[in-house]
Amino acid sequence: MQTELSKKLGVEHAIFGFTPFPAVAAAISRAGGFGVLGAVRYTAPDDLKRDLDWIEGHVEGMPYGLDVVMPAKKVEGVTEADVEAMIPQxxxxxxxxxxxxxxxxxxxxxxxxxxRITGWMEQVARTQLDVAFDYPIKLLANALGSPPADVVERAHDRGVLVAALAGSARHAVKHKEGGIDIVVAQGYEAGGHTGEIASMVLTPEVVEAVDPLPVLAAGGIGSGQQVAAALSLGAQGVWLGSIWLTTTEAExxxxxxxxxxxxxxxxxxxxxxxxxxxxxxxxxxxxxxxxxxxxxxxxxxxxxxxxxxxxxxxxxxxxxxxxxxxxxxxxxxxxxxxERSVQAVFDDLTRGFERAVDRINRIAGRSGQ
Amino acid sequence: MQTELSKKLGVEHAIFGFTPFPAVAAAISRAGGFGVLGAVRYTAPDDLKRDLDWIEGHVEGMPYGLDVVMPAKKVEGVTEADVEAMIPQxxxxxxxxxxxxxxxxxxxxxxxxxxRITGWMEQVARTQLDVAFDYPIKLLANALGSPPADVVERAHDRGVLVAALAGSARHAVKHKEGGIDIVVAQGYEAGGHTGEIASMVLTPEVVEAVDPLPVLAAGGIGSGQQVAAALSLGAQGVWLGSIWLTTTEAExxxxxxxxxxxxxxxxxxxxxxxxxxxxxxxxxxxxxxxxxxxxxxxxxxxxxxxxxxxxxxxxxxxxxxxxxxxxxxxxxxxxxxxERSVQAVFDDLTRGFERAVDRINRIAGRSGQ
Known part of the structure; x- marks a missing residue:
């Protein structure tokens, strides 16, 4: 399952897996996909360092990435205590x-x-980045708008591609203008922060809006049929998060x-x-x-x-x-x-994809497939 | 674009078009799809008869169907005036x-x-059916749950397939138990009555739940890419409604x-x-x-x-x-x-579908496509 983007990143299948668990991220990359570790829970830099070390030791040389939560707008000098004080009794x-x-x-x-809120604050995300850029990550994703321009530049200087999530074509265009390399089109059916536009409509809209940037389809994908559907919509890969939560490697x-x-x-x-x-x-x-x-x-x-x-x-x-x-x-x-292993989920995705392609070829009257 | 269902109904493309406008329904069938006329606005049987006559004269022998709004539960002896009286001042x-x-x-x-409410009441829907069964309709769809058992039987006696809309696998299974032939899986992104489950997730769930009944995917479909996506999800066809509203034949x-x-x-x-x-x-x-x-x-x-x-x-x-x-x-x-003609929309759908199949074959590494 190869697209321009998967070739560029050197992975066998255009399947990106987002997960807060290092063991899941490493298993996704080992299986031929692209594992992305969610960093929001790492408030202590040493914890992130420990888990990236672990991934390095278990990823068998395959590429992987990191997902941070970094607001584009900087709020200077605001502490957690300041924010606490704003909460009504x-x-x-x-x-x-x-x-x-x-x-x-x-x-x-x-x-x-x-x-903790701390993982959501820019200073923490920047600390995470200071750690992460010491590792050979190939992708930096941001779940909260475009990352700040200097972060994009820093990533590009290191040959790291930058991805950002978008729930509408309008947001996706902003990412493109912000120098992002990849847009993750996050449909209504997705877990976590989502807009109201479902993947079936959102994916092709975003693909068209940011062309020629590659788009990953996120939301509602957990089978090979759904991978085939998302790629039919013009995506260069799929971005799966929920499906890994019940894998045996998840913690x-x-x-x-x-x-x-x-x-x-x-x-x-x-x-x-x-x-x-x-x-x-x-x-x-x-x-x-x-x-x-x-x-x-x-x-x-x-x-x-x-x-x-x-x-x-x-x-x-x-x-x-x-x-x-x-x-x-x-x-x-x-x-x-x-509960299944990451590898079992992955095999299900790739085999199901092949079957879906067989079926669509039969429907299209292209025999011999 | 052929599935078992499209072959059974004798249409070239597994594209079903729902529309309240006779000229659109006829044009869809002429273009190689399956036009379905929405009957809810016909409170007078003669109006429906006039429009079905018109379709017969313009469909060039191609098959078409009718969509009614018929509650499964019968409410005996309730008039519009009774219902009016229940509305708070x-x-x-x-x-x-x-x-x-x-x-x-x-x-x-x-x-x-x-x-008017009248089109939503069973006695009116039955009057519509009395008219429709005099015509060679091939499909009777119900937008409001399973039609009553005697209506299903009457349709089957005339060789008319019965379809019903469902927004969840649970509803779809009820339709199957009610003797329905085809389930229209209506995703969150669809126009009109919808549930909360998006097409990407709903379609394969319904396909699995009612197997081996054929499923039509509805919701979010207006391009050939989306047709390919819906068929990748296991549907035997697509059911499009919104896209025809801005055709030149729409009224x-x-x-x-x-x-x-x-x-x-x-x-x-x-x-x-x-x-x-x-x-x-x-x-x-x-x-x-x-x-x-x-x-x-x-x-x-x-x-x-x-x-x-x-x-x-x-x-x-x-x-x-x-x-x-x-x-x-x-x-x-x-x-x-x-504003485009129905034929132009249809050409866009079928050509876009072929391009999407080309692309998915390239991604799957099946060359020569």
Whole structure:
């Protein structure tokens, strides 16, 4: 499964896998795809260094990349404490009340929350980059708009391609103007931050809008048929995130969350502002319902909401409080029905792609395929 | 572009076109697709008879079908007046206030509204069927759940295939259990009534759920690339509605509405209950905004909402009140940028499909394509 972009990056298949887990990223690259490690959870540079070392030791020389969350607009001199001070007390009380209702225990003294705003702040992302540029990464992706111009330049100086996510053709054009090399067209059905335009419509719009830049299709892809569909829409590759969450290499901390993912259908996600303040697709839970309820206090804008709920989300995850337990995931969760290795998922994708090409050739009357 | 289903129906291309306009339906069938006439607007049997006669005279012997709106659950002895009586006065006042704010003139005495509840009631749909079964229709589609068992039987006795729309695999399985022959998987991005699951995810789920029944993919399709994508997902054909609205054969009464459609981007639609009481994708207008506003009275359940707004929608359309003027349409409206003949749209679809197949073969390394 070769496109200009996959050839340029030196991978066998134009399948890009985004994951917060080093073992998954390395396995994707070993399988012939392109693993991209999500860096948002690394607040300490040494942790990122440790995991990039690990990837280097396990990727067998295959290329991989890093995904950061870096706002294009710089906010000078704002600390986490400044942001904390902007959160209304009523919202804090709503969280206390909601957690109490479900009997969620407190975190022990000194237990850090897993979700911190810090990973979302530019100074942290820059620290991550200082670490990452010491490694032979081939791709730097940004999940939050175009990265700042100096970061793009720094990447290009090192021969690193820069990718950015877009939920509309308009955003994609801005990326192109910002010197980005690759646009990831993130459809409505995708996990995490998404717009309202579905992949079927978004992908070709973005391809046309940023031509000749390569586009990766993201959202709703978890089978070889869907890979074939996305490539039919003009993409030069696919960008998969959710599908790896239930692989055996993934390190989701909560067994109960894994069971929820395996049991969920495609209709069991919701596009909610509960997690970050911007619409992000995730498992629908009583937690998202509480935030989306018109009788609740409503969500705060990014980055306040993320900071507000950080400890609560950690508590829910640590104590595996079933009705509240969720995670960002796309509508493809409906076909994540068993724990499989990354290699098994990958084989399924590539074989399914070949079968889909066979079928489309039969439909097109091109025999001998 | 041949599938088992297109062969069975005797059409050259597995492209199904849904339209309220007889001239469009006939042109789709003449072009080698399968035209399906939407019957919901025919409250008088003679009008339907006249238009089916017209189609018979213009279809050059090619097959075509009819789409009705027939609830599976029968409501005995309920008249339009009974339903009218259930509408709260506050909602009527909201409409009067909103129309007054925009200076929308009244309809003249005796001017019927274009949108009536009657087309949505079973007795009317049955009258439509009594007319339609006198014609050599090859397909009967139902937009509102499975048709009643006796209707399915009556169709089968005449060799007419029965199709039903579904927005989830669960609904699709119900159709299969109801003896339906074809499921139309209607994705989130589609115009009109839609669920929340996007085509990329919905199509293969429905294909798997109702196997071996054939599935048509609907939602987001308006180019040959998108046809190839939908067929890659396992569909036996595509079902297109929106794309025909701006063809030269379409008879939209409002030139200003046509201009709005041509100018709209993929982000200019909304899934709103404003039109019928169930979520239906349509152009976003100040009318849909007013209904979706949390400070408004909220929409009523189907069929009350449709009856409530019928005259208002007619007035808005007749007087072409720009900010309020809308229509059901899918996200594909973003690529409806010029008025073209049905044949030109069709050529674009089939040529684009061939190019998409060429490209996917190159990506798959199958040379000589």
């Amino acid at each position: 009523g919202h804090r009380q709503f969280i206390r009340d909601t957690l109490a209702k479900y009997g969620v225990p407190e975190l022990a003294e000194g237990e850090a929350s897993g979700w 989701l901390p909560s067994p109960r969350l894994i069971q929820k993912l395996l049991a969920a259908g495609s209709g069991d996600t919701v596009r909610s502002r509960a997690l970050t303040g911007k619409p992000a697709r995730q498992l629908r839970t009583e937690w998202t319902d509480a935030w989306d309820d018109t009788n609740g206090p409503g969500t705060l804008p990014m980055p306040l909401q993320g900071l507000l709920v950080a400890d609560a989300v950690s508590r829910i995850q640590k104590y595996e409080v079933e009705p509240l337990l969720g995670t960002p995931v796309g509508q493809i969760v409906g076909r994540m029905n068993s | 506050g909602h009527r006042q909201f409409i009067r206030d909103t129309l007054a704010k925009y200076g929308v003139p009244e309809l003249a005495e005796g001017e019927a509204s274009g949108w 939209l009464p409002s030139p200003r509405l046509i201009q709005k459609l041509l100018a709209a981007g993929s982000g200019d639609t909304v899934r709103s209950r404003a039109l019928t009481g169930k979520p239906a994708r349509q152009l976003r207008t100040e009318w849909t905004d007013a209904w979706d506003d949390t400070n408004g009275p909220g929409t009523l359940p189907m069929p009350l909402q449709g009856l409530l707004v019928a005259d208002a929608v007619s007035r808005i359309q007749k007087y072409e009140v720009e900010p309020l003027l809308g229509t059901p349409v899918g996200q594909i409206v973003g690529r409806m940028n010029s």
